[in-house]
Amino acid sequence: MQIDILTLFPEMFPGVLGSSIIGRAVRNGLVRVETHNIRDYAANKHKKTDDYPFGGGNGLVMMAQPIYDCMRAVLRGQSARRILLSPRGKPLTPALARDLARELRLALLCGHYEGVDERVMDIVDEEICIGDYVLTGGELPAMVLIDCVLRFVPGVLGCGLCAEEESFSDGLLEYPQYTRPADFRGKKVPEILLNGNHAHIKAWRRAQAVKKTEAARPGLVSDITLTKLEKRFMQEMEDGE
Ligand SMILES: C[S@@+](CC[C@H](N)C(=O)[O-])C[C@H]1O[C@@H](n2cnc3c(N)ncnc32)[C@H](O)[C@@H]1O
Numbered sequence: 001m002q003i004d005i006l007t008l009f010p011e012m013f014p015g016v017l018g019s020s021i022i023g024r025a026v027r028n029g030l031v032r033v034e035t036h037n038i039r040d041y042a043a044n045k046h047k048k049t050d051d052y053p054f055g056g057g058n059g060l061v062m063m064a065q066p067i068y069d070c071m072r073a074v075l076r077g078q079s080a081r082r083i084l085l086s087p088r089g090k091p092l093t094p095a096l097a098r099d100l101a102r103e104l105r106l107a108l109l110c111g112h113y114e115g116v117d118e119r120v121m122d123i124v125d126e127e128i129c130i131g132d133y134v135l136t137g138g139e140l141p142a143m144v145l146i147d148c149v150l151r152f153v154p155g156v157l158g159c160g161l162c163a164e165e166e167s168f169s170d171g172l173l174e175y176p177q178y179t180r181p182a183d184f185r186g187k188k189v190p191e192i193l194l195n196g197n198h199a200h201i202k203a204w205r206r207a208q209a210v211k212k213t214e215a216a217r218p219g220l221v222s223d224i225t226l227t228k229l230e231k232r233f234m235q236e237m238e239d240g241e
Contacts, residue, residue: 001030001101001103001105001106002031002033002034002104003031003032003034003105004036004074004075004080004106004107004108005034005035005036006038006067006070006074006108006109006110007035007036007137008037008038008039008049008062009139010035010037012140012143013033013035013143016147017143021150021157022147025150030150036073038062038066038067039066041065041067041073042063042065042066043066050112053114057114058114059113060114061113061115061116062111062117062120064116064120067109067123068120071109075107080103080104081103081105081125082123082124083107083109083124083126083127084109084111084116084120084126084127084138085108085111085128085129085138085145086128086138087129087132088127089126089128090127090128092128092131092145094163096128097145097148097151097152101150101153106149108146109138110137110141110142112136128141128145130144130145172206172209172213173216173217173220174209175205175212200229203227203229203232204233206227206230207230207233207237210224210226210234211234
């Protein structure tokens, strides 16, 4: 997969793209990520990339010309799914990330200031939002999207099914996880995780996931069906409270 990032701030990316799991995916050639500085394509003398909004209003708007020319130079007539990171875009969900992970090439356009000239919409395929809040620029959203998408690219995560077993993947948040030691300063790991009964562990985890989700995100758990064993664990949790 190839990912091109069109940005005014390419210096923000190397840390994220060079570290941890994403860094390893890049080094292993599973993904090639390139940043392109939109300012290099500004056709005016002072390399200006933004200007005041017509009609008045706060802040500055990124001009269409440098973005058009940057996109054209980067893609050179080749196809890519062209995405503008934007608070008014469709939400980034696991389903969307999985879909994006199947693409051969993504071109991510990062807005800044008050956003981009509306005519830029003619050269993007879609707008994607990473959450209902506003950040100063599209660089962090692009990093979030890349991280989220690459988790679905085969080979990026050590274990094949990890991305499918995380919070949200089955409509629930994740159950509590524990690692060694089994007794940390008197706080003991739940006995059920130590007894090797995998059917019980699976049911306990699902019951825990339902409970966590009900508490943190009640809207996510409207039509969950529980097995008899899961119901039993739910009941035990309620009795223990
Ligand atoms: C300050 S924001 C512009 C906000 C815009 N004036 C509005 O009200 O929707 C600057 C840029 O940050 C990026 N951005 C900010 N919040 C975002 C979010 N939640 N998701 C995706 N991109 C975001 C976009 O690229 C946007 O063009």
